[in-house]
Amino acid sequence: MxxxxxxxxxxxxxxxxxxxxxxxxxxxxxxxxxxxxxxxxxxxxxxxxxxxxxxxxxxxxxxxxxxxxxxxxxxxxxxxxxxxxxxxxxxxxxxxxxxxxxxxxxxxxxxxxxxxxxxxxxxxxxxxxxxGVFTPSAAPATKSLYLSAGSGVTPLMSMTRAGIDLGLDRDIVFIHSARTPTDIVFREELAWLAKRSPRLRVFFVCEGVGDEAHWNGPTGRLTLHLLSQWAPDYLEREVFTCGPAGYMSAVRALLREGGHDPARYHQESFDIGAGVAPEPARPAAAEGIFTVKLSRSSKSFTMNASETLLSAAKKAGVVVASSCSQGVCGTCKTKVLEGTVDMKHNGGIRDREIQKGFHLLCCSRPTSDLVLEL
Ligand SMILES: Cc1cc2nc3c(=O)[nH]c(=O)nc-3n(C[C@H](O)[C@H](O)[C@H](O)COP(=O)(O)OP(=O)(O)OC[C@H]3O[C@@H](n4cnc5c(N)ncnc54)[C@H](O)[C@@H]3O)c2cc1C
Structure with missing residues (x-):
């Protein structure tokens, strides 16, 4: 096509x-x-x-x-x-x-x-x-519920803007939580977009009124009561959530209480470390010394099987772009051209990328000699 x-x-x-x-x-x-x-x-x-x-x-x-x-x-x-x-x-x-x-x-x-x-x-x-894998294409849906707090509005804003630019007229309920009305990011644009897209409904809830004494929206935190009022069919919606760790765990608890299917819940955390699964203990069999060759620079180094490829590469003086070191951000994604690795990622790489031979160096350990596209 x-x-x-x-x-x-x-x-x-x-x-x-x-x-x-x-x-x-x-x-x-x-x-x-x-x-x-x-x-x-x-x-x-x-x-x-x-x-x-x-x-x-x-x-x-x-x-x-x-x-x-x-x-x-x-x-x-x-x-x-x-x-x-x-x-x-x-x-x-x-x-x-x-x-x-x-x-x-x-x-x-x-x-x-x-x-x-x-x-x-x-x-x-x-x-x-x-x-990143926090995208609508990862969980296709015709009815969505976007829940954000603070700067967590950003991925949902990109999704909303894209849907509207494509004329998709998607059924979206977008609920954003902020400290006060003046802390609402994209307040005017979201209201403007909602006016032009009847199936996009935007709601704000603020913890307090701050300097805006005439605020006529709800105050406090998002509750099941508010959610049921704004999105009575929330059980049928694919939920995308982004915000501080405390907000996201409160939202999860709320949805669980309401009976929402956890399989239809997707979240992005801005706190690297929060929500990241602890790494399982390495089995004794993961010992051994392997050689890693780099195809672009023709460098090579040896490393222990218990070490991550990122840490061994850095020790060997290889410059590798990296950020979270926990298999979340995907910055150190690299193609393994030859050999096998054991990777335990936390969502920073897609299945289709793995199928193409890509791995995250920060959470991959060698199980054989390797050639990396670096
Ligand atoms: C996938 C992803 C997407 C993101 N998207 C956005 C986004 O769209 N918008 C956005 O605003 N943010 C986003 N973030 C968060 C962003 O990456 C940063 O974490 C954030 O901007 C803070 O970075 P910083 O360097 O300013 O703070 P840092 O320097 O990392 O500090 C963070 C906190 O730790 C404290 N701190 C720092 N050093 C010390 C120390 N030595 N001892 C004690 N405390 C210390 C600081 O006071 C501060 O409170 C995202 C994160 C992720 C993982």
Whole structure:
């Protein structure tokens, strides 16, 4: 099916169309997934008092291929040190020439403050990716419930923008929780989008009114009562949730109490470590010394089977892009050209990538000699 047929495909393929929109061909010139790029900032937008969107274009102006919900790993040079963090792409793949990230200033945080204080139009940033499996195509649905809190709005915003740009008219209930009304990220745009898309319904719930004494929305936290009022058919909906760890565990408990099927619940955590499964003890059989050859640099090193490939590569002086070290972010995704590895990831790689031979070095250990595409 060519890209024109795909765009005009019939309604049941809604989520495939989002994925297709992310992979449409543009004269064969795309930023291939998994590669590093230098992005140039072209606009900075104040979303709230402590949240800013940074819009970038690629250095060569090429369009970027990604799925809504995916993230970039950015590398900032802070006081001479290269520091990496993940940020969801808040813009939609349907507008592939500009990429936005929307960043909340975290008190004491290294990269969020660096971005807020230093990133201006004309500034540059190294980025890897896009990565991540928190995408609508991973769980196709015609009725969705988006639940977000704070900066967790970003992946759901990308999904919403993309759906509307494609004219999908999807049935979405989008409930966003914020501390106060002035903390609601994308407040005006979400309300504007909802006005134009009758099947997108947007609701806000704020813990307190803050400076906005005339706030007439509900205050407090999301409850089963509010949920049933806004999405009476929530049991039939595919749920996508993103927000702080405490918010997501409260949402999960709420949905469990209401009888929602956990298999239809999908979440993205911004807290690396939260929700990550502890690694099982390594069996004694995982001992042994293996040789790892790198196809691009012709380097090689030996390593113990109990070590991760990332840690052994770094010890051997090999420069590898990495961030979370827990199989979440996907930054260290690398193709294994020869040999076998034992990988225990936490969602940072898709089955179809594994089938193509890709592995995450941070959570893979060798079970034979290897050749890596590095
Ligand atoms: C997949 C993914 C997507 C994400 N998307 C977004 C997004 O769209 N928008 C967004 O805003 N964020 C997002 N994040 C979170 C983001 O990656 C960063 O974690 C966040 O911006 C904080 O980074 P930082 O460098 O500013 O803070 P850090 O330097 O990592 O610090 C975090 C906290 O730890 C404290 N701290 C730091 N050093 C110490 C120390 N030595 N001792 C004690 N405390 C310390 C800081 O005070 C701060 O409170 C995402 C994360 C992931 C994993």
């Amino acid at each position: 060519n890209s024109v047929d795909t765009i005009f495909a019939p309604a049941p393929d809604l989520d495939d169309r989002l994925a297709d929109a992310a992979t449409w061909e543009h004269g064969g010139r795309l930023w291939p997934s998994g590669e590093q790029q230098t992005l140039t900032c072209c606009r900075v937008i104040d979303e709230t008092h402590d949240v800013r969107s940074f819009e970038f274009r690629t250095a060569n102006g090429l369009p970027v291929r990604f799925e809504p919900g995916q993230f970039l790993t950015v590398s900032a040079n802070v006081q001479g040190q290269s520091v990496e963090r993940c940020y969801t792409i808040s813009s939609a793949p349907t507008r592939p020439f500009l990429l936005s990230i929307t960043v909340k200033r975290v008190p004491g945080g290294t990269v969020s403050n660096w971005l807020h204080d230093n990133m201006k139009p004309g500034g540059t940033l190294r980025a890897y990716g896009p990565s």
